[in-house]
Amino acid sequence: MSKKRIAIGTSLILSICILSAAPSVTSVSDGMKDFSVQLFDVIPNVAMQQGVWPDAWIGKLVPSVPPHFGGGITLGMARLPMDGINRAISELNSVSDGALPSIKDSLVFPTLTADLRIGGLFLPFDMGMSFMRIPNLNLSKLGADITVDFFTIGGSLRVPVLQEKLIIPAVSVGAGFMYSKGFVEVREADNVYLRSNFNTKTIFLEAQVSKKILFLVPFLGFRGVVSDSTNSWKWQFNANFDGYTVGQTQSGTETRSLPSAFGESFQPQVFGGVGFDIFLVQTTISASYDFRNKIWGANLSLRFKM
Numbered sequence: 001m002s003k004k005r006i007a008i009g010t011s012l013i014l015s016i017c018i019l020s021a022a023p024s025v026t027s028v029s030d031g032m033k034d035f036s037v038q039l040f041d042v043i044p045n046v047a048m049q050q051g052v053w054p055d056a057w058i059g060k061l062v063p064s065v066p067p068h069f070g071g072g073i074t075l076g077m078a079r080l081p082m083d084g085i086n087r088a089i090s091e092l093n094s095v096s097d098g099a100l101p102s103i104k105d106s107l108v109f110p111t112l113t114a115d116l117r118i119g120g121l122f123l124p125f126d127m128g129m130s131f132m133r134i135p136n137l138n139l140s141k142l143g144a145d146i147t148v149d150f151f152t153i154g155g156s157l158r159v160p161v162l163q164e165k166l167i168i169p170a171v172s173v174g175a176g177f178m179y180s181k182g183f184v185e186v187r188e189a190d191n192v193y194l195r196s197n198f199n200t201k202t203i204f205l206e207a208q209v210s211k212k213i214l215f216l217v218p219f220l221g222f223r224g225v226v227s228d229s230t231n232s233w234k235w236q237f238n239a240n241f242d243g244y245t246v247g248q249t250q251s252g253t254e255t256r257s258l259p260s261a262f263g264e265s266f267q268p269q270v271f272g273g274v275g276f277d278i279f280l281v282q283t284t285i286s287a288s289y290d291f292r293n294k295i296w297g298a299n300l301s302l303r304f305k306m
Helices: 003-021 025-047 083-093
Strands: 060-062 069-081 106-121 126-138 147-162 170-189 192-210 216-241 244-256 267-278 281-290 295-305
Touching (some): 025 069, 025 083, 025 147, 025 170, 025 192, 025 216, 025 244, 025 281, 025 295, 069 281, 083 170, 083 192, 147 192
Parallel strands (some): 060 106
Antiparallel strands (some): 069 106, 216 244, 216 267, 267 281
16 A cells, blocks of 8 residues: 555544544534623623612702712622533533533622712702723632623713602602623633623613611612623634644624614613611612513622712
8 A cells, every 4th residue: 555545544534533523613602602692681780780879869969068979889799691601611621632610500790890979960860970890800719710801881860750858758760871891701721712702782761769767778779771782702622633633713793783682682670779878888788680581680889978
């Protein structure tokens, strides 16, 4: 047998082995696609944890003695489903020479936000702004060896329908906008990873009622949330066979645009809790729930408030 035939035969055998070592492109990509779709619903809920104040209306800045304003920090969290990315991890681990870490099917996604709210100038309204930046945070201590990068900025304006008096609660309606971007990544090495990027614009309408009782401020509210999102994903793997390396990279993009996807992206959310006013410090404990997607969230805030 000639050397040429031996070489051809060897190449064919190696090609078959390499192809058999490759993961199912469809299985991995479908898992990443599903995870991107889950982010469509989760990111707006995470963003909504920011800027929650127990007072339905904080009062005027001018004219008012004292002027009404405040600001502080909020620690929030929301549930992030991970079953889509877990299916992709399982498929890659079946062939990759580097094992990606397994992840729970549900992960608590943490946030830390700074916010500011000021009362209206002469007219009865208040407006707030919130900001968050989480750069390359590894969640291994929370039971998942993944990295999260998250940036959000936004604000809202509220107008009182009822101003609080004696037994009458404060009731307000408002609207707001949030912009969020970042990524979720699982990586074993430079050549074995899964990554999903998100870029989301969220608008919402809300109504809230509150009533101060001594130093307590119980409150309850409802939001209607819609989003415009572009989420992209990418994955790569390397596998070895008798000294030969086979690699593969795939990517894709999922988009949810308004107004065509209004019915698909509408998220009804209820939120409520209680604020504790002690001198010029207000502490708030609250929770939220997205009825459509069954996503819960919670937060704890500490603020200076006049």
